[in-house]
Amino acid sequence: MIKPDGVVRGLIGEIISRLERKGLKIVALKMIKIDRKKAEKLYEQHKGKDFFKELIDYVTSAPVVVMIVEGRDATKVVRKIIGKTDPIEAEPGTIRFDLAMTIGKNIIHAADSKERADIEMKLFFNDNEIMNYKRVDENWIY
Numbered sequence: 001m002i003k004p005d006g007v008v009r010g011l012i013g014e015i016i017s018r019l020e021r022k023g024l025k026i027v028a029l030k031m032i033k034i035d036r037k038k039a040e041k042l043y044e045q046h047k048g049k050d051f052f053k054e055l056i057d058y059v060t061s062a063p064v065v066v067m068i069v070e071g072r073d074a075t076k077v078v079r080k081i082i083g084k085t086d087p088i089e090a091e092p093g094t095i096r097f098d099l100a101m102t103i104g105k106n107i108i109h110a111a112d113s114k115e116r117a118d119i120e121m122k123l124f125f126n127d128n129e130i131m132n133y134k135r136v137d138e139n140w141i142y
């Protein structure tokens, strides 16, 4: 999910192109404004933490772009591409290091396990919004 800062800073194309160029396949994509209820569900693991309210205010402050990507070990790959939570700790070459400055405005979210990915996909997409197609370069990626 490209967070509000990624959207309002005009980084949607930059972020999506990094995922696409890697070889990940985008199978669902849309821009939405998340309501507080959905944001709280997305971040249910952090309920009770001191930054929780700030986090919910942040992710509901402007539109976000949600997507589902497929590929070999996609969850792990995406987490590596986005980098560590605090942009200062993230490696150069990652989205968070290259494009963000602070943990409270780290421009992107990604599920951290297959289990979470399954839960989070259902939070944002109906089955009929998830596409089935073949990338033309699939045989050259795998």
Ligand code: IDP
Binding pocket: 046, 051, 054, 055, 084, 085, 103, 104, 105, 106, 108, 109, 110, 112
């Ligand atoms: P992740 O996004 O890398 O999975 P989590 O630890 O799951 O990191 O935290 C979720 C989000 O909460 C972070 O991406 C960030 O936006 C926010 N967050 C985490 N820790 C802090 C903090 O100490 N201050 C402000 N926001 C934080």
Ligand code: MG
Binding pocket: 110, 112
């Ligand atoms: Mg997380």
